[in-house]
Amino acid sequence: MSEKFNVPSELPRYPRSMWRTITTLPTFPELSEDIKVDAAVIGAGIAGVTTAYLLSLEGYKVALIDAGHILDGTTGYTTAKISAQHGMIYSEFLTNYRPEVARSYYEANAEALRFIRDMVETNGIDCDFKEETAYLYTTQDDKLDSLRKEFDAYQELGIPGEWHDSLPIPVAVKGAISMPGQAQFNPLKYLKFLVEKIVENGGLIYENTTIEGSVYGKPIEAYTVDEKYRVYCNEMIVTTHYPFWNVPAGYFARLSVERSYALAVKPETSFEGGMYLSVDDAKRSIRSASLEGEEVLIIGGENHPSGKSTNTFDHYLALERFADETFGAQEIPFRWSAQDITTLDKIPYIGPLSSDYPFTFVATGFNKWGMTSGTLAGLILRDNVLRRSNPHMDTFNPGRFNDKSMNQNVVTTLKMAKELIKGKFSGAHEKISNLEPDQGAMVRHNGKKVGAYRDPEGELHLVDTTCTHMGCETAWNEAERSWDCPCHGSRFSYNGEVLEGPATDPLERIQE
Ligand SMILES: Cc1cc2nc3c(=O)[nH]c(=O)nc-3n(C[C@H](O)[C@H](O)[C@H](O)COP(=O)(O)OP(=O)(O)OC[C@H]3O[C@@H](n4cnc5c(N)ncnc54)[C@H](O)[C@@H]3O)c2cc1C
Numbered sequence: 001m002s003e004k005f006n007v008p009s010e011l012p013r014y015p016r017s018m019w020r021t022i023t024t025l026p027t028f029p030e031l032s033e034d035i036k037v038d039a040a041v042i043g044a045g046i047a048g049v050t051t052a053y054l055l056s057l058e059g060y061k062v063a064l065i066d067a068g069h070i071l072d073g074t075t076g077y078t079t080a081k082i083s084a085q086h087g088m089i090y091s092e093f094l095t096n097y098r099p100e101v102a103r104s105y106y107e108a109n110a111e112a113l114r115f116i117r118d119m120v121e122t123n124g125i126d127c128d129f130k131e132e133t134a135y136l137y138t139t140q141d142d143k144l145d146s147l148r149k150e151f152d153a154y155q156e157l158g159i160p161g162e163w164h165d166s167l168p169i170p171v172a173v174k175g176a177i178s179m180p181g182q183a184q185f186n187p188l189k190y191l192k193f194l195v196e197k198i199v200e201n202g203g204l205i206y207e208n209t210t211i212e213g214s215v216y217g218k219p220i221e222a223y224t225v226d227e228k229y230r231v232y233c234n235e236m237i238v239t240t241h242y243p244f245w246n247v248p249a250g251y252f253a254r255l256s257v258e259r260s261y262a263l264a265v266k267p268e269t270s271f272e273g274g275m276y277l278s279v280d281d282a283k284r285s286i287r288s289a290s291l292e293g294e295e296v297l298i299i300g301g302e303n304h305p306s307g308k309s310t311n312t313f314d315h316y317l318a319l320e321r322f323a324d325e326t327f328g329a330q331e332i333p334f335r336w337s338a339q340d341i342t343t344l345d346k347i348p349y350i351g352p353l354s355s356d357y358p359f360t361f362v363a364t365g366f367n368k369w370g371m372t373s374g375t376l377a378g379l380i381l382r383d384n385v386l387r388r389s390n391p392h393m394d395t396f397n398p399g400r401f402n403d404k405s406m407n408q409n410v411v412t413t414l415k416m417a418k419e420l421i422k423g424k425f426s427g428a429h430e431k432i433s434n435l436e437p438d439q440g441a442m443v444r445h446n447g448k449k450v451g452a453y454r455d456p457e458g459e460l461h462l463v464d465t466t467c468t469h470m471g472c473e474t475a476w477n478e479a480e481r482s483w484d485c486p487c488h489g490s491r492f493s494y495n496g497e498v499l500e501g502p503a504t505d506p507l508e509r510i511q512e
Contacts, residue, residue, distance in 0.1 A: 023188035040233035045075035048239035050378025053194040056201035067210040077338035083182040084109035090153035108392040112375035127189035137176035168272035257489030260303035268328025307486030312479035349398035453494035462510040469503040
């Protein structure tokens with residue numbers, strides 16, 4: 001029974017990523033002087049690490065810089081299926097774009113999977129890499145037509161796949177599509193190998209170093225918070241998940257952020273293998289993994305726009321119920337959640353920031369498929385930097401525009417404006433004196449609305465909840481004990497420290 005939430009639940013009290021717990025990663029110093037390199041890669045998730053690795057192989061002097069610890073962004077909290085089966089994306093692309101775009105998207109992701117497989121096999125990387133068939137399924141009658149359309153898209157694009165009326169696992173489906181030869185792994189064990197190679201190749205890695213902005217010139221100057229130190233570079237690659245600048249290129253109006261949840265579950269029944277994703281209203285993702293030699297299932301799902309769910313703990317409970325009903329949940333050693341970013345047309349932005357900035361590159365918007373897309377980002381960005389051609393550059397170029405995405409752009413901007421206004425005028429909900437230990441809420445303090453969290457020891461932490469990125473109002477996330485921004489996904493700890501960008505400055509702390 002969870003004490004805080006007063007619900008019959010076997011969930012751990014605090015979130016903790018299984019990958020980060022079972023993988024020991026090296027640590028690196030903070031930047032403490034100005035440096036000059038050929039290429040500065042800002043952000044050490046799968047996209048940044050892969051890009052830095054590939055450039056270091058080409059003889060570039062690389063600096064890989066992270067605001068926190070390496071691989072502690074979304075990459076440390078993923079479910080790590082390596083697959084080109086990305087939901088019902090191919091039928092959507094065929095409806096909205098030319099077939100060549102859909103085909104290029106598939107081939108690029110299949111190439112990224114091959115790259116990871118080759119890396120693992122050639123270098124003998126011990127990362128629990130396992131080939132699996134991926135399945136997309138529905139248990140709902142009203143989704144069957146869409147799933148059949150997706151299968152038709154496979155036929156049209158020549159994507160290998162089969163139709164099924166049942167699954168190897170105990171889920172009663174209306175239909176399913178399999179894609180053979182996909183894979184799963186422990187992403188941190190794999191990326192740890194790449195990090196070690198970057199160092200061996202002469203690359204520099206810095207942690208706890210937030211890049212706040214850059215001055216475009218020759219060389220480019222990327223500077224840390226308060227312009228304390230400068231990184232001079234000929235090429236700057238921004239792989240910070242959400243880009244840290246708002247202009248140029250207006251990324252704040254072209255990206256949306258969704259949070260989703262995961263559990264590691266020791267099942268009571270045996271698992272027949274495979275990786276599964278439902279396209280039902282309540283999405284479910286299932287794969288197996290190895291935890292100290294024992295098989296666990298990673299059950300994921302329950303996505304919602306970031307900063308927009310009032311009872312975040314309920315999402316874990318829904319996954320727990322599903323795991324228990326389907327496989328029997330003997331034990332739940334880990335629960336965690338994270339957020340990922342989607343572009344207007346669901347195709348990641350990978351390439352030059354804009355035509356005016358040919359030496360600055362970006363990779364973002366992986367739509368919850370960053371194991372392949374983040375790897376692909378490394379491959380495309382390497383070719384961008386080397387001024388080499390790549391057959392997929394146009395598909396992923398951040399400068400592409402189409403009518404549909406322009407309309408969406410207006411919708412995204414209006415949604416943000418709504419959040420700005422709504423946040424400013426919504427009332428405070430709790431009295432400070434009513435806050436129990438380990439509870440957070442908006443409260444009224446000295447006539448002003450502020451964010452409050454009373455820690456388990458009873459100490460009160462007050463912050464101004466105005467996001468330091470673009471001024472939206474953050475909301476309390478009870479399951480993670482954080483203040484989350486509904487506009488662009490910045491996150492702050494209960495005492496205001498930046499947990500996730502694009503914000504680079506903390507929330508203002510308020511004295512009691
Ligand atoms: C719950 C969940 C499950 C998922 N499951 C899958 C899956 O099964 N398969 C799949 O393919 N994808 C999956 N994804 C998506 C995938 O995990 C992400 O797309 C991917 O990890 C993003 O990688 P990244 O390198 O872009 O960002 P991150 O891993 O977030 O790395 C960005 C880094 O940049 C740093 N940074 C940020 N701002 C700054 C700054 N100003 N200065 C310096 N550093 C900065 C951060 O500290 C961070 O370390 C999932 C996502 C979620 C949320």
